[in-house]
Amino acid sequence: MEPVDRSTIWPYREGEPGQFFYQRYAHPTGVEAEQALGELDGGRALLFSSGMGAVTSVILGLLEPGARIALADGAYYGVERLFRTELTRWGVDVVEFDQTGPPPEGVQLVWLETPSNPLLSFPDLAASVEAAHAQEARVVVDATAATPVLLRPLEHGADIVVHSATKYLGGHSDVLLGVAVCRSEDDHRRLLEFRGHTGVVAAPDPAWLLLRGLQTLTVRVERQSASALEVARRLQAHPAVERVRYPGLGDERAARYMRSGFGGLLSFDVAGGAEAARSVETSTHLIKNATSLGGVHSVLETRRRWEGDRVPEQLVRLSVGLEPVDELWADLEQALPGG
Ligand code: PLP
Numbered sequence: 419m420e421p422v423d424r425s426t427i428w429p430y431r432e433g434e435p436g437q438f439f440y441q442r443y444a445h446p447t448g449v450e451a452e453q454a455l456g457e458l459d460g461g462r463a464l465l466f467s468s469g470m471g472a473v474t475s476v477i478l479g480l481l482e483p484g485a486r487i488a489l490a491d492g493a494y495y496g497v498e499r500l501f502r503t504e505l506t507r508w509g510v511d512v513v514e515f516d517q518t519g520p521p522p523e524g525v526q527l528v529w530l531e532t533p534s535n536p537l538l539s540f541p542d543l544a545a546s547v548e549a550a551h552a553q554e555a556r557v558v559v560d561a562t563a564a565t566p567v568l569l570r571p572l573e574h575g576a577d578i579v580v581h582s583a584t585k586y587l588g589g590h591s592d593v594l595l596g597v598a599v600c601r602s603e604d605d606h607r608r609l610l611e612f613r614g615h616t617g618v619v620a621a622p623d624p625a626w627l628l629l630r631g632l633q634t635l636t637v638r639v640e641r642q643s644a645s646a647l648e649v650a651r652r653l654q655a656h657p658a659v660e661r662v663r664y665p666g667l668g669d670e671r672a673a674r675y676m677r678s679g680f681g682g683l684l685s686f687d688v689a690g691g692a693e694a695a696r697s698v699e700t701s702t703h704l705i706k707n708a709t710s711l712g713g714v715h716s717v718l719e720t721r722r723r724w725e726g727d728r729v730p731e732q733l734v735r736l737s738v739g740l741e742p743v744d745e746l747w748a749d750l751e752q753a754l755p756g757g
Contacts, residue, residue: 419633422447422626443614447622451629452597455587458566458632459579459599462606464613465620465628469562469582472596472618473497476558476578477505479612480605481526484509488525488550490517490541492534494560494582495725517541518671520549530576531560532569533672535711536685536721536735538663540672547575556605562586563683563711567639568676577601585712586682589631589638593624638714638740643679645746646738652747653686658694658755660687660732682738683711685721692731694755695720699734701753704745711737716746 426441438444448465455463466472477487489501491514501512515521518539521528528550530541543559550557558578559571565586571579581587583595600606613619620628643666650664665672666680688695699707699720708717709724716739721729738746751757 419626419629420446420450422622424622441622442617442619445622445625447625447629448620451620451625451632454629454632455583455597456599458570458635459572460570461572461579461599461601462603463597463599464606464609465583465625466596466598466613466618467620468594469580469584469596470496470500472580472582472598473500473560474504475609475612475616475618476580476598477501477510477527478508479609480556481510484511485526486511486513486524488521488528488555489514490530490534490539491515492517492537492539492728493529493531494535494562495728497529497531497560498728517546520545521555523553525550525553525555528555528557529560530557530571531562532564532571532675533665533669533681533683535563535683536663536729536733538665538669538683538685540665540669540675542671543571543574543576543675551575563681564676565635565639565681567636568643568679568681572599572601574675578605582712583628585710586639586642587631587635587712588624588628589635589712589714590627591710591713591715593627593631595620595624595628639682640679641740642682642738645740645743646682646684647680648743649736649738649746649750650684653684653750656751656754658689658757660689662686683735684738685733685735687730687732688734688755690732690755692720692722695722695732695734697755698750698753702749704741704749705736711735713737713739715739716741
């Protein structure tokens with residue numbers, strides 16, 4: 419890793435701008451991070467100021483006004499909200515579909531999420547890519563919860579991968595960033611241009627923190643996946659838990675596409691409804707009651723407060739961190755009804 423370079427300007431050489439001349443267009447720390455991210459996902463990466471910055475740029479930068487988008491139902495609620503509020507104002511038409519089957523006809527872009535947050539549905543990637551490409555639509559995969567350690571959607575025919583780098587890629591809950599990784603040179607060039615025009619850029623310090631986080635990405639994700647699988651199995655056997663959602667509990671599509679684990683994100687329904695779920699989220703000690711996911715510390719929360727009836731009222735989302743799994747389980751067990 420090079421030291422962070424916070425310059426906003428670099429001198430011209432012999433009267434001409436070089437690769438770096440003004441921070442909004444490119445800076446050395448950002449380019450270093452993009453090279454690392456591009457290698458991880460097998461494409462050309464661009465950093466953005468947040469995950470939502472990356473999502474917005476992909477849609478507004480690559481589509482024409484009035485475009486029709488097939489959006490996986492259960493995709494991250496912030497994406498759904500962006501599409502339904504801001505983008506529909508610009509004439510973008512959104513049609514939701516069940517991502518476990520093929521996408522609808524007549525769209526210019528198919529938006530998938532692997533696995534979805536927080537319902538953990540997993541798309542049929544091959545079927546979606548085939549159906550999308552048959553109608554010349556791009557496939558974008560939000561692989562935030564999988565990370566390139568477990569899934570590289572470009573290898574399965576997707577055109578663009580996006581991540582909220584705020585989650586596992588940064589990994590320490592101290593940096594807000596997004597990334598889009600493109601298969602095609604044209605998409606990459608267009609998004610670079612769009613980012614420069616709009617200024618949805620990542621600053622050097624977050625980019626440097628991301629580079630530091632990436633150094634431990636694989637060990638973190640493997641450990642989080644192993645712990646999450648163990649916690650999911652124990653939750654499934656617990657009498658106060660009605661349902662556990664985790665791709666490692668027999669999801670055949672996820673097993674076909676994910677390697678060496680199923681990630682650190684899971685959700686479960688607490689028997690006894692909303693009140694029982696609220697009691698769980700306020701009764702853990704080691705596991706903090708906080709939002710987000712992908713950090714080294716475990717966090718959990720009921721999602722109804724944010725997502726309304728998109729999720730069951732008794733659903734608790736858990737992001738498993740790096741704590742010893744027996745300590746995590748002891749904390750959950752005492753917080754669950756009967757504990
Ligand atoms: N995509 C997914 C799956 C997410 O979980 C999130 C944030 O929670 C985002 C995108 C948006 O990322 P950010 O919060 O970095 O803007």
